Amino acid sequence: MISSPPLKLVLWALTAVSLILHHGCGARCDTKAPTVQQVQVGFGEPPKFAVEVKNNCPMCPVIDVHVKCGNFSQAVVDPRQFKVLSYDDCIVNGGLPLPPLQKLSFNYSHSKFLLTLKDWHFQCE
Numbered sequence: 001m002i003s004s005p006p007l008k009l010v011l012w013a014l015t016a017v018s019l020i021l022h023h024g025c026g027a028r029c030d031t032k033a034p035t036v037q038q039v040q041v042g043f044g045e046p047p048k049f050a051v052e053v054k055n056n057c058p059m060c061p062v063i064d065v066h067v068k069c070g071n072f073s074q075a076v077v078d079p080r081q082f083k084v085l086s087y088d089d090c091i092v093n094g095g096l097p098l099p100p101l102q103k104l105s106f107n108y109s110h111s112k113f114l115l116t117l118k119d120w121h122f123q124c125e
């Protein structure tokens with residue numbers, strides 16, 4: 001009674017759609033937020049820091065990676081790699097895609113700026 005063929009078909013279709021969504025890009029990258037790391041590599045005055053931003057998603061490019069960067073000084077880094085947009089808002093790689101599992105690295109010489117991930121988007125087919 002409840003399992004007439006049309007209803008079965010609808011349920012099957014809903015299941016298929018939800019499976020597709022679960023295997024879509026969001027799910028593939030969900031737990032794979034990009035990481036922003038920095039280590040001190042020079043101990044002079046000013047000190048020198050190596051920064052590495054990595055796309056940890058194996059499936060999709062990441063775009064528009066914004067980093068909380070405090071008073072980061074544009075003078076210490078190429079803006080194509082890391083651009084200061086406003087206080088506490090810097091953008092990685094000009095907002096352009098960082099391919100799956102790819103890193104972008106740069107160094108700066110200055111007293112340390114705290115850098116933490118702020119926002120990003122995955123770009124999927």
Ligand SMILES: *[C@@H]1O[C@H](CO)[C@@H](O)[C@H](O)[C@H]1NC(C)=O
Binds near residue numbers: 070071
């Ligand atoms: C950032 O720079 C401004 C202007 O130089 C200063 O007033 C402010 O205290 C600085 N903020 C931090 C967190 O260093």
Ligand SMILES: *[C@@H]1O[C@H](CO)[C@@H](O)[C@H](O)[C@H]1NC(C)=O
Binds near residue numbers: 106
């Ligand atoms: C950053 O500095 C370290 C140590 O001086 C050097 O080995 C590394 O190649 C530099 N990285 C970049 C991206 O310039």
